[in-house]
């Protein structure tokens with residue numbers, strides 16, 4: 001199986017291709033009480049030209065313990081059900097790691113997930129950090145969550161500042 005990984009600006013992805021991916025995301029993630037950020041970058045994994053796995057990256061300057069940090073936010077990590085367990089999402093994340101710390105020049109990657117996936121993300125270099133985590137919503141609310149699993153990728157072994165995390169915008 002040959003999997004092709006590509007990272008493009010989300011705005012440059014053809015509408016029909018994006019629609020297929022959005023449909024899968026809606027089916028896999030369902031609805032949410034929160035509004036989520038639009039991504040800046042879309043990473044796709046394709047086999048024979050068809051989307052099978054992917055993730056999205058948001059560029060954001062956030063605050064961690066009152067310090068400005070440049071983040072590459074990873075969200076929307078999915079593999080279509082029949083393609084799971086073949087290392088596709090791991091390969092996508094490895095590529096995303098290089099992109100975030102390299103081309104994007106971010107200091108850290110950041111994602112939110114559930115307890116069950118901590119080992120999965122840890123295997124590709126991500127580490128759990130403490131919150132609380134705060135983010136904005138369109139109605140002006142600042143939401144604070146204390147029960148989400150927050151994981152970061154430390155680019156070039158940088159030390160995570162620690163303290164309260166304010167995403168300074170919509171979450172991803």
Ligand SMILES: CC(C)(COP(=O)(O)OP(=O)(O)OC[C@H]1O[C@@H](n2cnc3c(N)ncnc32)[C@H](O)[C@@H]1OP(=O)(O)O)[C@@H](O)C(=O)NCCC(=O)NCCS
Pocket residue numbers: 028053076077078079080083084085086087088089090091112113114116117119120
């Ligand atoms: C999580 C997901 C992206 C993994 O995709 P994948 O291409 O199968 O990933 P890989 O093959 O690289 O790694 C698979 C590993 O993920 C882990 N994993 C996946 N889903 C898991 C779950 N629900 N609970 C625990 N571990 C899980 C397992 O360790 C698995 O290893 P195994 O194949 O040895 O069992 C895919 O299962 C998916 O789309 N899930 C639904 C959407 C989702 O939860 N996304 C993450 C949001 S933070």
